[in-house]
Amino acid sequence: MSGSTPRAASATTTEAPLIRGALITIALIFLTLFLFIPLAAVFYEALRKGVGVYLAAITDPYALAAIRLTLLSAAIAVPLNMIFGIAAAWAIARFEFYGKSVLITLIDLPFAVSPVIAGLIYVLLFGAQGWLGPWLAAHDIKIIFAVPGIVLATVFVTVPFVARELIPLMQAQGADEEEAALVLGASGWLTFWRITLPNIQWGLLYGVVLCTARAMGEFGAVSVVSGHIRGLTNTLPLHVEILYNEYQFAAAFACASLLTLLALVMLAIKALIEGRTHRQQRAMLARETS
Amino acid sequence: MKLRLRQPSVLPGFGLTLGFAIGYLSLIVLIPLAMAFLRAFDLSWDQFWQVVTAPRVVASYRLTFGAAFLAAAFNTVFGLIVAWVLVRYRFPGQRLVDALVDLPFALPTAVAGITLATLYSSNGWIGQYLRPLDIKVAFTPLGVIVALVFISLPFVVRTVQPVLEDLETEVEEVAASLGADRWQIFQRIIFPAIRPALLTGFTLAFARAIGEYGSVIFIAGNLPMVSEITPLLIVAKLEQYDYSGAAAVSVVMLVISFILLLLINLFQRWSRLQGGAEAMP
Numbered sequence: 001m002s003g004s005t006p007r008a009a010s011a012t013t014t015e016a017p018l019i020r021g022a023l024i025t026i027a028l029i030f031l032t033l034f035l036f037i038p039l040a041a042v043f044y045e046a047l048r049k050g051v052g053v054y055l056a057a058i059t060d061p062y063a064l065a066a067i068r069l070t071l072l073s074a075a076i077a078v079p080l081n082m083i084f085g086i087a088a089a090w091a092i093a094r095f096e097f098y099g100k101s102v103l104i105t106l107i108d109l110p111f112a113v114s115p116v117i118a119g120l121i122y123v124l125l126f127g128a129q130g131w132l133g134p135w136l137a138a139h140d141i142k143i144i145f146a147v148p149g150i151v152l153a154t155v156f157v158t159v160p161f162v163a164r165e166l167i168p169l170m171q172a173q174g175a176d177e178e179e180a181a182l183v184l185g186a187s188g189w190l191t192f193w194r195i196t197l198p199n200i201q202w203g204l205l206y207g208v209v210l211c212t213a214r215a216m217g218e219f220g221a222v223s224v225v226s227g228h229i230r231g232l233t234n235t236l237p238l239h240v241e242i243l244y245n246e247y248q249f250a251a252a253f254a255c256a257s258l259l260t261l262l263a264l265v266m267l268a269i270k271a272l273i274e275g276r277t278h279r280q281q282r283a284m285l286a287r288e289t290s
Numbered sequence: 291m292k293l294r295l296r297q298p299s300v301l302p303g304f305g306l307t308l309g310f311a312i313g314y315l316s317l318i319v320l321i322p323l324a325m326a327f328l329r330a331f332d333l334s335w336d337q338f339w340q341v342v343t344a345p346r347v348v349a350s351y352r353l354t355f356g357a358a359f360l361a362a363a364f365n366t367v368f369g370l371i372v373a374w375v376l377v378r379y380r381f382p383g384q385r386l387v388d389a390l391v392d393l394p395f396a397l398p399t400a401v402a403g404i405t406l407a408t409l410y411s412s413n414g415w416i417g418q419y420l421r422p423l424d425i426k427v428a429f430t431p432l433g434v435i436v437a438l439v440f441i442s443l444p445f446v447v448r449t450v451q452p453v454l455e456d457l458e459t460e461v462e463e464v465a466a467s468l469g470a471d472r473w474q475i476f477q478r479i480i481f482p483a484i485r486p487a488l489l490t491g492f493t494l495a496f497a498r499a500i501g502e503y504g505s506v507i508f509i510a511g512n513l514p515m516v517s518e519i520t521p522l523l524i525v526a527k528l529e530q531y532d533y534s535g536a537a538a539v540s541v542v543m544l545v546i547s548f549i550l551l552l553l554i555n556l557f558q559r560w561s562r563l564q565g566g567a568e569a570m571p
Contacts, residue, residue, distance in 0.1 A: 013459045015472055020379055027375040028387070030368045033416070034440055035393055038405045041415060045408060080314075088311035095304050097296035103312070105555055109319055112551040114501030116521040117540045120528060121322040124329045129533055131325060156318055179300055188302035210395070217398025219504035224525060237400040237504070244404045244508065253408075256401040263396035271389040 042260045045253035057243075057254035065231045066239035067258070069150065073222075073235065074215040077154040081211055082204070085162025090196075093170035094178070104167065110159045118156045119224025122149055145227030150235060153221035158211045165207030166200055173199055206273050213266040217259060326544065329537035341538045346514050347523060351542075353431055354520040358499035361438035362445075366492045369446025370484075376447070377454040391448070394441050399504030406437055407508040429511030434519060437506045438499040445498065446491035453487040454480075490557045497550045500543070 014020065047054055057063060088107060092100060110118065124130050126143040136143060143149045177199070181191040197204075219237045226233045228242065236255060243252035296304065330338060341347070375381075376388050394402065410417045410427040420427060427433045457480065465475045503521040510517040520543055527536035 013462045013466070014378065019472075023371055024375050024379055024381055027368070027372045031372065031387060031391070034443055035390055037415060038402065038409060038440065039390070039393065041405050041409055042401065045405075084311060084314045087307040087314075090303060091308035091311055094301050095296050095299055095308075097304075097308070101555075103315075105551065106315055106320065108551060108555075109323070112497055112501075112547040113323070114503065114521045114524075114540075114543055114547070116503045116524050117326065117501070117544060120524060120536055120540055121326045123528060124325045124533060124537060125322050127533070129531065152318075156322070159315070159318060175299075175301060182300050182302075192303075213396045217396075217401070219398060219400040220502075220521065223504075224528065237398045240398075240400050240404065241508075249408070252404055256398075256404060259398045259401050263393065263398070263401075266396045267389050267392055270392065271385075 039260070042253060042257050045249060046257040048253075049250040053250050054254045054257075057248075057251035058258060060251070062230050062234065063236075063239055063251075063255055066234045066236045066255075069147065069234065070216050070236040072147070073151045073154045074212055076151050077158050077215045078208060078211050080155055081158050082162050082208055084159065085164075085166050085207060086204070088163045089166035089170050089200075092167050094175050107160050107163050110157055115157055115218065115220030116224055118221040119153050122152055122156075122225050144225050145229065145233060147233065149225035150222050150233060153225045154215050154218055157218050157221050158215045161211035161214065162204065162207035165203045165210070169200055169203040170196075202273050202277055206270065209266050209269050209273075213263060216262060323544070326537050326540050329534060330541040332534045333538060338538050341535045342542050346518070347520070347539060349515045350518050350520040350523045353434060353517065354500055355546075357431060357434040357438055357519075358442075358496050358502075361435050361442055361499050362492050362496040364435075364439055365442055365495050366446050366488060369443070369491060369495075370450055370488060373447045373450040373454055377451060392444050394443050399441060399502065400508075402440055403437065403505040403508035406433075406440060406505065410436060410509060428509055429513070429517060431510075431517055433509040433511070434506050434517060437509050438502060441502055441505050442495035442499045445495040446488065449487045449491035449494065450484050453484050457483055486557060486560055490554065493550060493554045493557060497547060497554065500547065500550075 015023070088103075091097075092104060123144055125132055126136060126149065127133055128137065128144070130144070143152070177195050178191050181195050182188070186194070217237055218235075219241070222235055223238060223241070226235070226238055228234060228238060230242070234242065236259060240252050240255045240259070243249075243255065333341065372391065376384065376391075407428055409415050410420070410433060412418065412421050412426075412428070414428075417428060425432070427436055461479055462475050465479055470478070501521060503519070503525075506519055507522055510519065510522075512518050512522055520539065524536045524539050524543075527533075527539065
């Protein structure tokens with residue numbers, strides 16, 4: 001989004017300096033109030049009681065257990081949804097078939113479902129009073145209020161991210177290069193590894209970044225299925241909630257600052273990818289026009 | 291003639307990828323979602339109706355949909371200004387501001403929730419200036435709106451921005467040379483071009499805000515009838531083991547969300563027809 005071609009700002013296509021200044025001021029005040037102050041407040045509150053309290057909070061055994069669980073559920077959810085995203089994008093962007101638009105809408109479903117409902121449906125399915133509850137209890141398998149439930153809820157809320165990035169990208173690129181490779185005798189797998197994957201790598205990385213951010217930060221869905229057992233089924237966002245509700249504000253914000261740092265890293269990677277694709281697009285445009 | 295489900299292609303892997311995608315989607319999303327509907331129909335129609343129209347539930351719909359609508363509308367106005375400023379003007383720190391607009395997408399909602407609750411409490415950074423004005427944000431419906439503004443902030447900016455970038459300035463120059471002033475140009479030329487993107491952004495923000503839970507529960511205070519949102523009510527029913535009741539209220543929310551999703555897709559098709567850009571989530 002950033003780094004677009006500079007516009008020739010002639011007097012006819014821009015506003016008077018006064019209006020320009022006013023609009024920039026309004027935009028910055030709005031963003032300061034709703035973005036920059038909250039961002040600064042996280043780190044201020046986290047460090048207010050000193051570095052000692054901060055370090056103690058993030059090296060607390062319960063916090064470490066929460067970090068481990070958060071990483072574990074992301075490590076399962078992200079690769080699964082990556083494979084799903086690639087498969088779905090291949091089918092949708094490379095073939096014409098009946099019901100394609102229905103399938104695209106269904107992929108978007110988790111975006112439209114409240115996270116709380118995402119958690120609820122798994123409780124209805126696997127909970128003690130759920131459809132499969134008695135069978136699971138008989139076989140001593142725990143899903144709800146246990147790690148599998150947390151992983152499932154995380155997978156659900158992050159289903160669309162990779163697919164949504166890849167489908168428009170692969171549609172725009174077209175199938176010419178893959179068709180050429182196949183006609184020249186390459187196998188399907190070889191075509192995928194040598195042609196498709198290099199073409200979509202940045203879009204794929206972008207989708208994975210968004211997916212990871214959401215997987216590690218998910219709260220509502222995970223909260224419903226977790227049962228909040230400290231050291232066992234607490235993810236980092238849930239740990240933040242518990243500390244906050246116990247009035248351990250400095251500790252809560254210390255853990256929150258870890259998640260915020262993670263969010264900032266994701267944004268930095270995203271900005272890098274966007275800068276890269278922008279440069280590529282401009283290079284392509286320059287080649288076409290010269 | 292044989293019914294053909296897909297058009298022929300030399301590319302391999304159609305059956306494999308489509309089969310996997312549909313199977314995965316069914317297992318993770320569709321079958322579990324269908325369960326919520328089945329569970330809600332454990333209740334008779336009268337019971338269902340009683341659950342979803344109880345005064346406390348209706349009050350929560352009013353708050354959830356009302357606050358989500360206001361937050362989305364607020365973000366539509368300010369999001370347009372932010373997108374405009376980012377595309378049309380140059381100022382120091384612009385790249386950083388542009389990158390940070392996506393923060394609410396990346397920041398966990400629980401972090402947003404505790405931060406906003408702290409900022410707007412009566413001795414917080416922002417709350418202390420609102421107290422003399424007798425404006426209470428934390429533990430009121432206004433707090434719900436503030437949290438929803440935060441989490442749905444990027445949608446309008448990110449849907450409008452690419453459309454503004456693609457807009458040809460030549461048309462504006464022609465209009466100016468024909469004697470139109472800037473306001474007329476905005477009204478007659480720029481606004482019609484970005485209207486589909488604005489609507490898409492509004493709908494995405496609205497849909498996201500309706501389902502939001504994590505950021506709201508910390509700042510809202512969660513008083514029944516006053517500042518209790520519908521997702522929280524579902525959690526409350528679940529904690530009382532009222533599974534059918536939770537499923538019934540969820541079904542109402544799901545149906546409304548599906549309708550919104552349908553509208554989003556219609557808007558997107560419409561904006562593509564108008565030559566607008568693809569909207570991002």
